[in-house]
Amino acid sequence: IVGLEALVRWQHPSRGIVMPGAFIPVLERNNFIASLDLYVWEEACRHIRSWIDRGGVPIPVSVNISRADLYAIDVVEALEGLVSRYDLDHRLLELEITESAYMESPDQLVGAVMELRRAGFTVEMDDFGSGYSSLNTLKDVPVDVLKLDMGFLDAHESSRGGLILASIVRMARWLNLPVIAEGVETQKQAAYLASIGCEYMQGYLF
Numbered sequence: 001i002v003g004l005e006a007l008v009r010w011q012h013p014s015r016g017i018v019m020p021g022a023f024i025p026v027l028e029r030n031n032f033i034a035s036l037d038l039y040v041w042e043e044a045c046r047h048i049r050s051w052i053d054r055g056g057v058p059i060p061v062s063v064n065i066s067r068a069d070l071y072a073i074d075v076v077e078a079l080e081g082l083v084s085r086y087d088l089d090h091r092l093l094e095l096e097i098t099e100s101a102y103m104e105s106p107d108q109l110v111g112a113v114m115e116l117r118r119a120g121f122t123v124e125m126d127d128f129g130s131g132y133s134s135l136n137t138l139k140d141v142p143v144d145v146l147k148l149d150m151g152f153l154d155a156h157e158s159s160r161g162g163l164i165l166a167s168i169v170r171m172a173r174w175l176n177l178p179v180i181a182e183g184v185e186t187q188k189q190a191a192y193l194a195s196i197g198c199e200y201m202q203g204y205l206f
Contacts, residue, residue, distance in 0.1 A: 090120030
């Protein structure tokens with residue numbers, strides 16, 4: 001295990017566990033998403049601190065940054081404040097920003113990413129391949145890690161998707177960018193990813 005991702009679920013008293021697709025868009029429309037993200041970021045920091053205090057070896061935890069956060073709060077100041085308050089190495093909190101967010105407000109995001117990286121955070125481009133200008137985004141945005149959109153993972157060696165996936169992994173290696181494949185659910189998917197040089201995988205299989 002080389003990392004974890006903090007994911008949010010709503011434990012509703014009568015409906016049970018509600019998945020994010022059902023409530024995140026509502027929070028985004030009503031400008032409450034930053035409040036949720038701040039809560040998740042702090043919970044991640046609190047858990048990492050508790051592992052350290054119990055004598056464990058901490059594992060980096062990645063958290064999501066919503067595109068709306070950049071307009072609602074000072075993201076860099078908020079994250080700096082949290083790692084300072086919990087006395088954490090910046091590298092233990094990794095930050096995921098979706099590719100679509102880069103496409104919607106590129107200048108503001110590029111500036112934020114550069115500032116976060118200067119502060120010592122690792123920045124990951126989430127859902128890479130799900131947008132319409134992936135290569136352009138990759139050229140302009142100085143991220144540390146690519147997370148591949150799970151939509152590619154129905155790919156196999158002989159398919160067009162498989163060839164594209166292998167090419168992305170090869171290109172990322174030339175750029176010295178680690179690649180994490182998300183949504184890995186079968187041993188067959190894992191074996192194919194390993195065969196094309198993708199070393200990091202995330203999903204129900206693991």
